[in-house]
Amino acid sequence: MPWRGPQYAGEVPTLGWQVLGWMIDMLAAPDRAEYEPFTPTQEQADFILGFYELDPATGKRRYRRGLLSRPRGWGKSPLLAAISCAEALGPVVPDGWDADGEPVGMPWERVRTPLVQIAAVSEDQTKNTWTPLLEMLRLGPVMDAYPGLEPLDSFVNLPRGRMEQVTSSATSRKGNKGVFAVLDQTEEWTVSNGGRRLAQVLRSNATKIGGTTLESPNAFIPGMGSVAEESAAFAQAVVDGRTRGDGLLWDHREAPAETDLTDRESLVAGLRYAYGDSSDHPDGCVLHDPPCPPGWSPIDHIAASFWDTSNDPQVQRSDFLNQITHASDSWITQPEWAGVAAADKVVAEDEEIVLGFDGSRRRSHGVTDATALVGCRVRDGHLFLLGCWEQPDGLFGRDWQVPTVEVLAAVEEAFRRYRVVGMYADPAKWESHVATWEAKHGRRLKVKATMQHPIEWWMTGGRASLIVRALEKFRSSVVDGELTHDGSSVLTRHVLNSRRRESRSGIQIAKEHPESPRKIDAAVAAVLAWQCRVDALAKGLGKKKAARSGRVVVLR
Structure with missing residues (x-):
C-alpha cells in the first residue's frame, strides 16, 4: 500500500x-x-x-x-x-x-x-x-x-x-x-x-x-x-x-482565519493548507511529514485570482480557501471571531472578572431561548463561557425547561471561585432572581449598572442608544483584536448566529427570524460582560495581574 x-x-x-x-x-x-x-x-x-x-x-x-x-x-x-x-x-x-x-x-x-x-x-x-x-x-x-x-x-x-x-x-x-x-x-x-x-x-x-x-x-x-x-x-x-x-x-478543512488576502505569503500558506495533498507547491504538502509530492492544484494561479478586482473576495474565500464566512447580514464573521480565539489562555481562581448574563424561560411554542453566563477577565479582556443551557434538539427537547436551580448554582459558584467585581444581567423573565443577586452581592461589586440596581442592565426597552453603543464596542473590539475568547463552540455558534438589524438608534442584533432555533443568547451575555469590563476599566480596575494561575472552570 x-x-x-x-x-x-x-x-x-x-x-x-x-x-x-x-x-x-x-x-x-x-x-x-x-x-x-x-x-x-x-x-x-x-x-x-x-x-x-x-x-x-x-x-x-x-x-x-x-x-x-x-x-x-x-x-x-x-x-x-x-x-x-x-x-x-x-x-x-x-x-x-x-x-x-x-x-x-x-x-x-x-x-x-x-x-x-x-x-x-x-x-x-x-x-x-x-x-x-x-x-x-x-x-x-x-x-x-x-x-x-x-x-x-x-x-x-x-x-x-x-x-x-x-x-x-x-x-x-x-x-x-x-x-x-x-x-x-x-x-x-x-x-x-x-x-x-x-x-x-x-x-x-x-x-x-x-x-x-x-x-x-x-x-x-x-x-x-x-x-x-x-x-x-x-x-x-x-x-x-x-x-x-x-x-x-x-x-x-479551511484556511486559517488569519489568512491575509493582501499578503502573498500569507495567502499562499492558506491555500496550501486548504488544498493539502493536491497543492502543486514545489515544497510538497503541508499535512504530512515527510511531505507528499506536489499535486495538481495551481496555487500561484489561484492566489493571483484573489487580486482580480472583478472577483468577489467572499466568493473567493468560499471557493478556494474553503472558509465558511458569513451571511450578508451577519454581525460578526467567522474569520473575525476565529481570529481572536485563544483557547490556551487560562483564568485562575480568585482572578478579577466580570460577568454577563442573559436568561430565558419556557416558551409556549417554538424553541425556548437559551440561558447563558459568560465571564470576562478584567485585566486583558479574555471572555470565557461559564455555562449555557439550551433546549436539546429533536424529541429529547420536548417539554424542556431551563434548569433554574443549575443556573442559580452556576452564578453562585462564579462568585465563590472568582473575584467578581461586576455583573450585568438582562433581567427579562429573571427579575426576581436578578433582584436576589443584587441584594446578596450588590454591595461587594465595584462596578454597578446603577446605584439602585447594580446588576440590572436591560437589553430591550427604551435604552436603544445604550444597547447600540455596547454592541458597537463589542464588535469593534473583535475586529481590532482587543479581546480574546476561549474558543467555546457554543459561544462561537451564538456569536455567528447573530444578525445585524437596523434601528432608529443604529445597529442592533437579533436571530435570523423570531422563531429560529439558532440562538444568540450567549452572544448577548458576552456583550454584557464586555460592557461591564469597559466600565471596570473606566474605574481603574484590572491594572494588576493576578498572583496565581490556574485553569478555566466551565460550569454546566
Whole structure:
C-alpha cells in the first residue's frame, strides 16, 4: 500500500484498506491520455480509512453519513466517483473477521441488489461525479473482472443492480432503497430548490437498509439554510452534547482565519493548507511529514485570482480557501471571531472578572431561548463561557425547561471561585432572581449598572442608544483584536448566529427570524460582560495581574 495511515495501523478496525486495494486494482484514473490506475493521495486515503471504520464492539460500519468539504479543484469528484464504484461492486459490507482478527468485507450484492445514486439539484451538478465515474469504469480492469457491467451514458447496469443519476423531485425517490448516495454540492441544496427534501429522502432510504450517504459541499454561507449548513449544525450538536445522534463523519478543512488576502505569503500558506495533498507547491504538502509530492492544484494561479478586482473576495474565500464566512447580514464573521480565539489562555481562581448574563424561560411554542453566563477577565479582556443551557434538539427537547436551580448554582459558584467585581444581567423573565443577586452581592461589586440596581442592565426597552453603543464596542473590539475568547463552540455558534438589524438608534442584533432555533443568547451575555469590563476599566480596575494561575472552570 502506498499510504502511511499510522493512525489506523492496528488501532482502529476499518474496511478502508480493502476498499483502497480494490480501487487501485479495478479503476482507471480519469482524465488521462493513457491508462493509469486510480491511486488516491495520502489525504484521500485517510478519508477512505475513516469512512469505512468499524465499531470494534459490533463489527458494523461506524458512520451512516459522511461529509467531505474541500475547496474547488481539490479532487472531490474523482474520489466520490471511486467510492461510488466501490459501493456498487467492492468489499464495503462487513463480513466478520479473519483468522488474524482483521475485518473482512463483501460486496452489497451478497446482501441485496445494490442501487447507487449520484444526486444533485441539477443535471450539470451530477456530471461532476458522473463523468469521471464513467471513465473509471470504462477504462479500468473492472470491465473484465465483472461480466455484465455496462457503463452507459445516463446509467450503469451492474452485474446485479444499478447506478443512476438523481435530479428529480424528492417524492419520486421515496421508496427507492439506495445502498449509497452521493449528495454533491450541498451548499446549494435549499428548501426552494427541493434540496433539503431530497437529502432527507435519500438518507431515509439508505438508513432503512443499513446504507450510507456522502456529502461533498464547498464552504456554505451561513443563513441560507442549505443541507451543508444543517449538516454542520448537526455535527456541532454532537460535539456540544445537545443530541444523542451520531454516525456522521465530518471532514471539513479551511484556511486559517488569519489568512491575509493582501499578503502573498500569507495567502499562499492558506491555500496550501486548504488544498493539502493536491497543492502543486514545489515544497510538497503541508499535512504530512515527510511531505507528499506536489499535486495538481495551481496555487500561484489561484492566489493571483484573489487580486482580480472583478472577483468577489467572499466568493473567493468560499471557493478556494474553503472558509465558511458569513451571511450578508451577519454581525460578526467567522474569520473575525476565529481570529481572536485563544483557547490556551487560562483564568485562575480568585482572578478579577466580570460577568454577563442573559436568561430565558419556557416558551409556549417554538424553541425556548437559551440561558447563558459568560465571564470576562478584567485585566486583558479574555471572555470565557461559564455555562449555557439550551433546549436539546429533536424529541429529547420536548417539554424542556431551563434548569433554574443549575443556573442559580452556576452564578453562585462564579462568585465563590472568582473575584467578581461586576455583573450585568438582562433581567427579562429573571427579575426576581436578578433582584436576589443584587441584594446578596450588590454591595461587594465595584462596578454597578446603577446605584439602585447594580446588576440590572436591560437589553430591550427604551435604552436603544445604550444597547447600540455596547454592541458597537463589542464588535469593534473583535475586529481590532482587543479581546480574546476561549474558543467555546457554543459561544462561537451564538456569536455567528447573530444578525445585524437596523434601528432608529443604529445597529442592533437579533436571530435570523423570531422563531429560529439558532440562538444568540450567549452572544448577548458576552456583550454584557464586555460592557461591564469597559466600565471596570473606566474605574481603574484590572491594572494588576493576578498572583496565581490556574485553569478555566466551565460550569454546566
